[in-house]
Amino acid sequence: MNTTIAAIATAPVRSAIGVLRLSGPDALPIARKVAHVKTVKPRRVTLAGFYADGVRIDEGLFVYMKAPASYTGEDTVEFYCHGSPGVLEALLDALYRAGAVPAKPGEYTRRAYENGRLDLVQAEAVVDLIDSETRASARNAAAQLKGALGQRITPVRDALIELCAHFSAVIDYPDDDVPELLIPDAIRTLDDAAALLRKLADSGRDGAMLKNGAVCVLAGAPNVGKSSLLNALTGEERAIVTDIPGTTRDVVEACVTLSGIPVRLLDTAGLRDTADVVERAGVERTRRAMENADLIIAVHDGESVMPELPEGVPVLRICGKSDLGARMPGMLAVSAETGEGIPELKAAIAQALRLGDIASDGSTVTNPRQADVLRRAYASVVRAKSALTLTPDAAMSDIEDAAAILGELTGQTASEDILAAIFSRFCVGK
């Protein structure tokens, strides 16, 4: 039984189009959990909505290539979406949750080779390509090892290795005086490990913010002064400002750095029902931007009605145009014209995004592959805990799995470390 692998096939930079690729026996069912398509025919391009956690993230094209007529010789699905690293990683993460596993460097080519799909010319080209890819990833891993993520994972892995060594010592040296492994102690170690692994896996949001910047959407009724605010916050003339409601049609983006974290500010079309086709498309984009935002800055002006905002995204409500006398109870009053309240607004954004809490020392998970490793390790730890009610051999196997999985992040192999721990900690052998 082969696994189904998934990866982002295009470079991890902002670009017009980004491609995700799935290969393996379950490629189609996994893909269809993330991409909603009406009908699927092999080798036909279909329009698809892409979803993560039930939320529509993007829309794009979907192609299914049936085995053996694909690059790898297996069932393959490709998604063509918008080339935002954030979108691609969210979708990749969704594919992992749906059952795909991360592709190892060179694994598509390996599968293509194993299934006899590669000819001489292609193979030679691929060797060079993979070589460079792997060197880059090796450098990357080394950098992370030195970083704080490694430092946070290492104690968990050490605790698991220690536990495993204890199990092994008890099992391999039954006649020695190895202290009995106390189940409550083992449960405590496993619980601690599970809690930290869970927390690290969930730190993906912080990681994405670190890497791609936090996304703040300026939203509100047309002509409440969102574009002026964008310019005031960045100190640049990024957005066109007029008195005409509905001037901003597409999403305009600008970047500021708050508490050392890049924050992407998105100025959007004012939300209103409109007959203008172009403006309506802009409103639709605004809604999508809001759904994917880390924070919505809802700009009130004391008169216009605030349109409906999506649920589940934090909202910072402010009152704009304070120079014109607009005031709302409990809201920060700002004026793009006079600069009143702008420093306070920056502080409020940083606070709402909890930017101060983000560890910028590299201890957060920055890519879906890392998050997947942590989730698998977490699953093994949880299984180990339940195996304690069965027999030690089963629990030991789960703990070894968890340590080995974490080794994928730290680049260490578990078996020799376990042996070393047995002989350094326990007086065994005759």
Add this chain to the structure above:
Amino acid sequence: MMRYDAGNYDIAVIGAGHAGIEAALAAARLGLRTICFTINLDAVGNMPCNPAIGGTAKGHLVRELDALGGEMGRAADATCIQYRMLNASKGPAVRSLRAQADRAAYRLYMKGVLERQENLTLKQAEVTDILTEDGHVSAVVTRIGAVYRVRAVVVATGTYLRGRVIIGDVSYESGPDGMHAVTALTESLEKLGVRMRRFKTGTPPRINRRTVDFSHLELQPGDGEIEPFSFETVTPLENRAVCYMTHTTQQTKEVIRANLSRSPLYSGDIEGIGPRYCPSIEDKIVRFADKERHTLFIEPMGLDTEELYVQGLSSSMPEDVQLAMMRTVPGLEHAEAMRPAYAIEYDCADPTQFDATLECLTLPGLYGAGQFNGTSGYEEAAVQGYMAGVNASLKLRGEPPLVLDRADGYIGTLIDDLVTKGTNEPYRMMTSRSEYRLLLRQDNADIRMCKYGRRVGLVSQERYDRVLAKYQAVDAEIARIERTTIAPSDTLADLLASRKSAQTDTGVKLGALLRRPELDYTALACVDTERPVLPKVVWEAAEIAIRYEGYLKRQEAAVKTFRKLEGRLFPEGFDFNLPGLRMEARQKLSKLKPRSIGQAARISGVSPADVTVLMIALGLR
């Protein structure tokens, strides 16, 4: 010295210890004309260390060897005097059989088997030289000048090669148990380009039973119901001896501390590398200073002798210090040492110069097994002897080799570790070394191994059919359990209550009940009224298959992934100097010459990128 022609053989086996025996028997039984050399005919199958066969993971090895058609399991069942199934409560994967052997009986049994084996010549002689022709092994020469022309040689020299015994500040040239050492062969091997190294091991004192006070010692009896080593043993076995337990005391520590300066381990007189898992008592006391006491086991050396083995008291201290130590141990206050503890250093080969068939990569026709390959233990030696003997024979017969992989069993794991990773200390098998532990159990060694024994011809069709029939019965019982529904009843309610298991008011599948950790097959007998009468080995196998189903499935999936790369073999003479490979990888691969992509990937210094290059190159050739 005049050399003379002493005859033609197919295979020479140097050494008749546990490795040499299996090598010689396998070769002779496969029809190859075989000669087996021993330093002393009275030391065939000797146990110079503990008088026991099996133990954790080692019990697995004995069973696998038995299912392949090896001799060790049968010999153990014929001569063992006390059996214990270790880790009985710790799960089916880690249960291991260990038995006390009657050492003299075992030796005689093995000597007799070798003597009576057709195609096999057993000879007392010291081999001093190995000759080659055109880079291939061609003959062996003994100390007295006899030249035996052969086509393959299995080296199984144990601790004899330039053996040096160390007791305190005294050291002298010696093999184990007072046998003489072998000195010339190392030089011959080195001349042939075999890379040699020096390892160390040790053994505790033997004492006279008459001088031990057993009145305060804890008795360690054998199992009530004995499971034999060999799947072929049908006559019920019985325990005929007991062991005792005692322990070191505070005074023992004081004696050792006061005399540490006299230990060759700490004075630097020992150059060989000893095993971490076989520490001397002085080593244990230095490294684990806080530990108040260390358990010792008193084991009989046999039924017809008063000699006892003191497990746990390995030492290279001077004999007077050894005696002073024993004076501080309850029960041994007046013990009389018949043989002192000693450390022994010996020459052995770096196992990474062998391939998975245990043939030397640089010298065709030369095979290594046992301590010569850097391992420790009778069982580790025996399985390698079998594999070396079988592969030497298959090669001479022009047949494909027998290579067991890590997923086949502990034998495959052991050999792969040796030839792929090498070892820096005498290598001992442990359950923690196997990644497929839950699949590779001692109870299913028969179904895992018999097919290979049958293929090479060391297991009869009749025996193989019996194994298949057993597992058909297992499958039938699994199917019955899965389809049986147990209706609610007072009996079921009582059972569930007594086991603190969740109650049920509807019918429930027997399989579901069996999967509950708090229940088991035996307990469910009271509600499983249609249960057939089955041998224990059958229902136990069914029980394991059901209760550990999730684990077995996960490991089976892992094995499939593993085998995919393991089956990608490099052709004969494959050149690892490939463009695209890093220099370190080229060197390592050229030196170790892995069989498969899978093995190549396990070599330290070979990166995933290198593996990809290899895979593509392999596809092109």
